[in-house]
Amino acid sequence: MKCSLACAVVALAACSPGFADPLVIASPDGGVKAEVSDDGDALHYVVVLDGKQVLGPSTVSIQSDGTIYGRQVTLGKPQIHEANETYAFLGGKSAAVNRARVASIPVTTKGETYTLDVHVANDGVAVRLRLPDKTGRKVEADLSTWGTLGGNTPVWAAEYDPGYERPYRTTSLKALGNAAYALPLTARVADAYVTLSEAELIDYSDLAIKLQGDGTLAGFLPHDWKGWETDREVVQPWRVTIVARDLTGLVNTTLIQNLNPAPEPSLVNADWIVAGRSAWQWMAVGAPELDDQRQWVDWTKSLGFEYYLVDEGWSEWPDAWTALKSVSDYAKTQGVKVWIWAHSREVADTQARREYFRRAAERGVVGVKIDFPEPANHWWSTWYRDAARDAASYRLLVDFHGAVKPTGMERTWPNELTREGVRGHEYHMTRYQRILEPQHDTILPFTRYVIGHADYTPTVFEKKELQGNSWAHELAQAIVFASPFLCFGGNPADYLNNPARDVLTAIPPTWDETLVLPGSEPGKVAAVARRHGAQWFIGVLNGAQPTNLKISMKFLGKGRWRATRLGDTGEKPDAWDRHEDWVTSDNSFNASLVARGGFVAWIRK
Numbered sequence: 001m002k003c004s005l006a007c008a009v010v011a012l013a014a015c016s017p018g019f020a021d022p023l024v025i026a027s028p029d030g031g032v033k034a035e036v037s038d039d040g041d042a043l044h045y046v047v048v049l050d051g052k053q054v055l056g057p058s059t060v061s062i063q064s065d066g067t068i069y070g071r072q073v074t075l076g077k078p079q080i081h082e083a084n085e086t087y088a089f090l091g092g093k094s095a096a097v098n099r100a101r102v103a104s105i106p107v108t109t110k111g112e113t114y115t116l117d118v119h120v121a122n123d124g125v126a127v128r129l130r131l132p133d134k135t136g137r138k139v140e141a142d143l144s145t146w147g148t149l150g151g152n153t154p155v156w157a158a159e160y161d162p163g164y165e166r167p168y169r170t171t172s173l174k175a176l177g178n179a180a181y182a183l184p185l186t187a188r189v190a191d192a193y194v195t196l197s198e199a200e201l202i203d204y205s206d207l208a209i210k211l212q213g214d215g216t217l218a219g220f221l222p223h224d225w226k227g228w229e230t231d232r233e234v235v236q237p238w239r240v241t242i243v244a245r246d247l248t249g250l251v252n253t254t255l256i257q258n259l260n261p262a263p264e265p266s267l268v269n270a271d272w273i274v275a276g277r278s279a280w281q282w283m284a285v286g287a288p289e290l291d292d293q294r295q296w297v298d299w300t301k302s303l304g305f306e307y308y309l310v311d312e313g314w315s316e317w318p319d320a321w322t323a324l325k326s327v328s329d330y331a332k333t334q335g336v337k338v339w340i341w342a343h344s345r346e347v348a349d350t351q352a353r354r355e356y357f358r359r360a361a362e363r364g365v366v367g368v369k370i371d372f373p374e375p376a377n378h379w380w381s382t383w384y385r386d387a388a389r390d391a392a393s394y395r396l397l398v399d400f401h402g403a404v405k406p407t408g409m410e411r412t413w414p415n416e417l418t419r420e421g422v423r424g425h426e427y428h429m430t431r432y433q434r435i436l437e438p439q440h441d442t443i444l445p446f447t448r449y450v451i452g453h454a455d456y457t458p459t460v461f462e463k464k465e466l467q468g469n470s471w472a473h474e475l476a477q478a479i480v481f482a483s484p485f486l487c488f489g490g491n492p493a494d495y496l497n498n499p500a501r502d503v504l505t506a507i508p509p510t511w512d513e514t515l516v517l518p519g520s521e522p523g524k525v526a527a528v529a530r531r532h533g534a535q536w537f538i539g540v541l542n543g544a545q546p547t548n549l550k551i552s553m554k555f556l557g558k559g560r561w562r563a564t565r566l567g568d569t570g571e572k573p574d575a576w577d578r579h580e581d582w583v584t585s586d587n588s589f590n591a592s593l594v595a596r597g598g599f600v601a602w603i604r605k
Contacts, residue, residue, distance in 0.1 A: 023078060025120045028099045032243060034118050034125045036075075036105070043070045043107065043116060046147065047125045047194075049243045054189045056147030058216070060116065060127045062236055063141040069109050069129055070143065076106030076113075083119075087262065089254060090275050090414070090484040091453055092514035092530065096254035119238065123253040126199060126238040133233045139378075140227040142207060144239050145216040146196050148173055154188040156443045156522050157181050160208040160222065162375035163402045164421035167436070168443040170523035176211040180222065183207060183405060186250075186447045186522070192243055193250045197451045199238040199259035201407040202385050203230070206376035207237070223377035230378075237407060247446060247516035251528070256451045260408040272366070272395045273414050275484035275509040276306030278339065283429065283457060284491035287313025293327045299492035301334045304505050309339040309369060309487055321359060328364030339367035339397070339485075344374070347387060357394040367397035367417070367485070376404035388413035399455055399485050406452030417485035422448050424456035425477070425489045428467060435467050438544040438596050439523045445480055446522040456481040457489035461498050463574045465490075470573040472540075472566055473598030475500060478507050479539030480528055485509070499576055500566055503602045508532040519549045525593070529555055536561075540591060540599035549591045549599070556585040561603045565589060568597040 022037040033048040047055035061070030080103050089096040100121035107116050107129075119126040131137070151174030158166040160180040173187065184197040196217065198207050205224035209217045219239070238259045244250035267273070279300040281288050288296075288310050300308040308331060310324070317323040328338045340360060347353035347370060360368060370387060374380050384400065391398045392415045400419035410416045422444065428436040448454055458477030460466065466474065478486065486509040488495070495504055510532070517527040517538070525547055527540040538551060553561075560582050567577040570592065581587075583603065591599040 023075070023103070023105070025101055025103050025118050027120045027122045028082070028101060029122045032120055032122060032125060034120045034127070036116070036118060038073045038075050041072045043073055045118070045125070045127060047241050047243065049192050049245070052190060053149065054192050054194050054243055055241050056149050058147040059143065059145045060129055060236070060239055061143035062129055062131065062139065062234065063143055064131060064137055064139050064234065067110055067112070068143060069107075069114055069131060072109050074108045076108070078103040078105040083258070088269065089257070090417070090510050092482050092511050093252060094510070094512040096257055098254070098258035100258070119259060121255055121258065123244065123249065124240060124242040124255045126240045126255065126259055128236040128238045130236070131234040133231060135231050136229055137231070137234065138227050138229050139234055142205075142219050142221050142236070144219045145212070146209070146239070146241065148187070148215050148217060149189050151215060155185060156447050157185045158447070162206075162223070162404070164405050165423045165427070167423055167440045168447050169437070170439060170443065173211065173215065178210070180208045180210055183209065184447050184451050185209070185217070186450065192245060193247065193446070195242040195250065195447070195450045197240045197242070197256060197405070197407075199240050199256045199408045201237045201376070201381045201404070203232065203235070203378055203382045204237050205378045206381060206404050223375045228378045242450060247520055248514070250450055251445055251514060251516055253450060256406070256408040257411040258408075260411040263412050263414055267392060267414055270414070273397065274306070275417065276337075276486070277509050278307035278309050278485060278487040279303065279305055279492050280309040280311060280457065280487050280489065282311040283426065283460070283489040287311070287316070290317045290323055294330055296492070297327070297331045297334055297336050299496065300336045302496055303492055305336070307337050307339055307367065307485070309341070311341040311369070312371070314340060321363060324365070325363040332364060337366040338364065339369055339399070340365050341369045341371060344370055344372050348383065350386065350390070353387060354390050357391055357396055361394040361396060365396070367399065369399040369401055371401040373400065373403060385409060385413065388416050391415055397485065399487070401455065405448070408452065410452065418453045418455040418483045420455045422454040422456055424454070425458055425460065428469070430464055430467065438468070441473070441477065441541045442524055442526040442543045443522045445526045445528065449482060453483050454481065455483050455485065455487055457487050459488050459504070460490035461494040461574070462491060466573050468573070468596045470568045470594060470597040471500070471576060472568050472600055473542065473596055475504060475566065475600045476539035476541050476598040478504070479530060479537045479600065480526055480541055482511065483509065499578065503564055503566060503600060506535070506602055507537060515555055517551055525549065527551065534605050536603040538599065538601035538603070540593065542593035542595065542597045544595055546595055547593045549593060551589040551591060553583055553585050553587045553589070556583070556603065558585070559605065560584055561605060564602040566600040567591055568594045568599070570594055
């Protein structure tokens, strides 16, 4: 039901001390509110969940041509519309729901009028400015901030890195110090979880944040210190505050994707955009050898995986494109589809990119993993969209590696099945003497994965590559870390010979439903139950300390279910404590988790 302007936006003179007559925009369910004010001639907003403030006074601001838009402001009459849509989603659930009230508010600074957009959904608030087109406009800085609520606020954050491959750690707001931090950042505010990020990053520069002396987190543009010129409308990426009452609500948000435009009709339910699992040789053996390719295709078929990724090094093969076609042709006879690796410099220029994609498609390739893009300044942020658009014109799927964080572009261009932008299993390899910190895996589901898919390349079974992890931890990664292009990092021979082969090959790349299980705590334990059709999978990742976890089966439907349980032995990491049971919703599992251990269950009728 459409809401009138009066009920969607109301003036409340005393709801926030010191703010003059704020506009209050409520979410459709009434639980989330954004209170917008021009107090002190500057735009401010706060975020309220269930009557409690979860984000303190925050600003939205751009500096352009010497003027700070968002200060010395006069607000006009807001225009309200409602978003109410459901669309297919590839990730932790099968459908995304976009229900929100969106206010577009005219703002005037120094005689120039522009627009403030405020999007208030059941799962959070997003704000942005839109400056009208102007010949030779210089965008100089982004001065937006997120207000916070107390220096002791628990925070899970990673320091800023253009490729988004720093570790996530548990800390507090006041302990962030002077370092630059990346988005997303998650905090626990009273009984709520709050994740900060941005959405719809196009023709604008990637945002980093720093703690200020007043406790706010201030945004800045690390890759465009000198700004840039444009004749077009300046559309600031949405500054997003995701709010959730519990961890299940947090991991199920689609606010980031909802803030992006819908795809063009030809891409809606396109039959060539198909999620799948992939074998991949780079972590296991290094560069691909041409003579080994049929073996890798055969392994992929034996595992029942849909895809095989030929990584960096294939272009060094003799007559590489012809050789690639021979691999693709053979894979097709085995029911396997081939992806290839490409360096971003090969597809940076528009003409070169389209030619590269044409050659790949003509040789039977279905997807391209594009690696090493430059830091996401205003030009490179637009390149991601252009690359996905051009790939779609050749019916090619895309995986961006060494990439900026996702900002929801996969909604508009669903052929982007995944991107890296995460410290994944490549940072847990003996070849490079790298070991992931034990808390990192347990934080990722509640930070980086809140905003979108990520190519972690999970699961190795080779003993020397475990480096402290157990088999159960490694297998649980494939369940906990969602990616519609689920590229496995281990050697397929290890998978085929492992006693858990049946469970590994049953894990799907996408899910219909996701629940975070009791006992989960970012930095300590991440435990999820995910449903695909009539099957449930449980994945538990443990951190640095041994833990006992009781897992209730209350989420199961009626009847008896067959359960395969795979846990830690407590004696050796490369072994299983395996049990086969019949269970009902009245049953519970007791998981005894070693440090860096895990637990997996496969439950089906």
